[in-house]
Amino acid sequence: MISGSLSEWATAMDGELLGPDGHFAGVSTDSRSQARGALFFALRGERFDGADFLSAAVSGGATGAVLSRPLPEDVPQIIVRDTRGALADCARTWRGRFDIPVIGVTGSNGKTTVKELTASILRAEWGGQSVLASRRSFNNEIGLPLTLLDLSGTHNAAVLEFGASRPGDIASLSEIARPTIGAVLNASPAHLQGLGDVENVAREKGVLMSSLASGGVGVIPAGTPFSDYWQDLLGERTALRFGGDGDFRARNAKGINSGLGFELHCPAGVAPVETGLIGAHNLRNALAACALAAAAGAGLDAMAAGLRGREGVSGRLQMHEPGAGVRLIDDSYNANPASMSAAIGVLAGQEGERWLVAGDMAELGQDSAQWHRRVGEEAARAGVERLYCAGEHSRQAAEAFGAGARWRSGVGDLCRLLTDELQAGVTILVKGSRFMGMERAVAALLEAAGDLNGEIDEHG
Structure with missing residues (x-):
């Protein structure tokens, strides 16, 4: 990992070092996971300013900090015009070695x-x-x-x-x-x-x-x-x-x-x-x-x-068999029209009753309604028995699917509906854009399938 003196890397960032020179190893942009001896970059976003967490980073062991303005904290500071640009400068220089x-x-x-x-x-x-x-x-x-x-x-x-x-x-x-x-x-x-x-x-x-x-x-x-x-x-x-x-x-x-x-x-x-x-x-x-x-x-x-033996990355077509004959395909990490179509193809190839749990797809611009309708149409053509949808745009998918579709405005409400209606032996695929947090539906279904399996065992 990157290491060196604060003065050396201040030069690479076209920054000014305030305070004594020192040595660091590694960088951090999150005070909650600040490593001792690492350099803290106070990045700014639309709704946050990393400089607000400088004290926490210092408490976590930061050797120095990269800031866009000096702060009254007892730690060496490298002052730069733009902290994101400084991070890129460091990466560019380090990669060149x-x-x-x-x-x-x-x-x-x-x-x-x-x-x-x-x-x-x-x-x-x-x-x-x-x-x-x-x-x-x-x-x-x-x-x-x-x-x-x-x-x-x-x-x-x-x-x-x-x-x-x-x-x-x-x-x-x-x-x-x-x-x-x-x-x-x-x-x-x-x-x-x-x-x-x-x-x-x-x-x-x-x-x-x-x-x-x-x-x-x-x-x-x-x-x-x-x-x-x-x-x-x-x-x-x-x-x-x-x-x-x-x-x-x-x-x-x-x-x-x-x-x-x-x-x-x-x-x-x-x-x-x-x-x-x-x-x-x-x-x-x-x-x-x-x-x-x-x-x-x-x-x-x-x-x-x-x-050999490689399985899907977490949240990307990972197969779970939590019990009661339920097969849960976790493809919840993200979604766009092409990946949703591929997921429907995977679901269509499974045996038994098949349910698609779909959340909104993000950043589709003015054609968003059209792309969401296609999800419902394609799922229906593929023979999917039920479509469960969450999100404002996914209402279009539910309407296009027709009978057998359920829609809720939020993922929490959809989770409650899914756990109420879960049946033994179904195959369920969960997918949606990252902002929807569809992993909550995965967690709810895994728990509900485990409970359902226990009920089956108890009653024979």
Whole structure:
């Protein structure tokens, strides 16, 4: 992780050190998790100012603080014009000290899954502590720098998520991280409020391809409307395609709805792969991860080993069997129209009665009502027996679904309805945008299924 003297890094941030020089190791932006000896960055947001928590950070052991104005606290302070910009400056400088593959992953869907699968393959190649990967979904102007600042001499590669909600985001992140390998997984209706339409989404995601280092490698899907466009952006850089008849492709796929297995065909050869992933879209994610890892130096054996038994990331198509024959698929972390469609496809492939629990999808702009109606229509066409909806926009989905739909304005009310109506033997998929907090529905259903199982055991 980043370390050094306060004076050294004050210079890197174009800041002024007030107080005695000192040494720090690591950084923090949250006083609640302040590590002793770390440098505290007082970031500002629309509804908070990190400077208000300086005393707590000092009590937690902060060696110094990065602030936009001096404060009467007995701790060395680096005064900068903008603390977010200073965090980026530190990350940019620290990243420059490491001559390793830096892998960027962007796309409307699948970023976190592909990041984790890629890291798993590379760890199979080099060992458990050899790869730095973004924590959780750290993919913005704060999360990406914080990840880079964790780089150390033990790392042979870094795998980073690149998120975008408005034009210029990918360029800004690329300028900090300077990726040598990158993947654009897809472009679909997501963040339309900031990006306008799918074509603009594709343009913004494609900036990663044109930002790769000279001699870099770009990974793109085969056979999509934007594949050739993204390849053109690579110029003289190497292109690897995944899916379809691309460089990394799957043959004889099985277990789409229970645990993916397939035969991997790639430039390094052919290998059988067995995973714990579900969903056809995760087949493409696995292929993208193989391409990225291969570009960084992983061999065929590591690809198979790194994917072996891998399950979905938390909140992303994780299967639970809490009892009473209930199967709960937790896909609650986030949602947009494309990922919701993929989730409905997974649910449609399950046996028995199937319920979809859907929350609002965020940032869809003026077409939000249309996209939510499509959720209800698609669920009905897929044969889903019940649709439970929460949120203002999801009322449109419930109306489009027709008989068998239930709607509540809030997730709390929907949880109460779900626990009242839960039946033995049903398969339920839960999904919605992050702001909806659909993990509350997952928790309520897990508890209710456990109680239902107890009642069945008690009464035989």
